[in-house]
Amino acid sequence: MTVARLSPVFLCTNLDGLPKSQQLCHGTVKNMPDFGTTGTIVVSFKCVAKLTKGKNYWVLMQSPANSWLAWNTSDAELGLGFLGENDKWVNDGTQPMGALIVQ
Numbered sequence: 001m002t003v004a005r006l007s008p009v010f011l012c013t014n015l016d017g018l019p020k021s022q023q024l025c026h027g028t029v030k031n032m033p034d035f036g037t038t039g040t041i042v043v044s045f046k047c048v049a050k051l052t053k054g055k056n057y058w059v060l061m062q063s064p065a066n067s068w069l070a071w072n073t074s075d076a077e078l079g080l081g082f083l084g085e086n087d088k089w090v091n092d093g094t095q096p097m098g099a100l101i102v103q
Contacts, residue, residue: 019058024049035070
């Protein structure tokens, strides 16, 4: 089965440590890598939003149905991982965080 490698990505506000439904901006990432693969594929999307220093934000990716697309992670930073499951956020425990740069 061929899976589309396009993934919508959203920048959202933070409410009590969880993503809030308020989207500050969104974009589309092309050629997302499969979960569990290693490599240095760089993906990007354009998203213009006014951010406030010291506040936390969420970057969310929605992978297509029947896919295992995922952010590459960086073992340099650990934090709580959350998964969207049945319209709820589920704490997945301490995980390597997604490798991400905001410019």
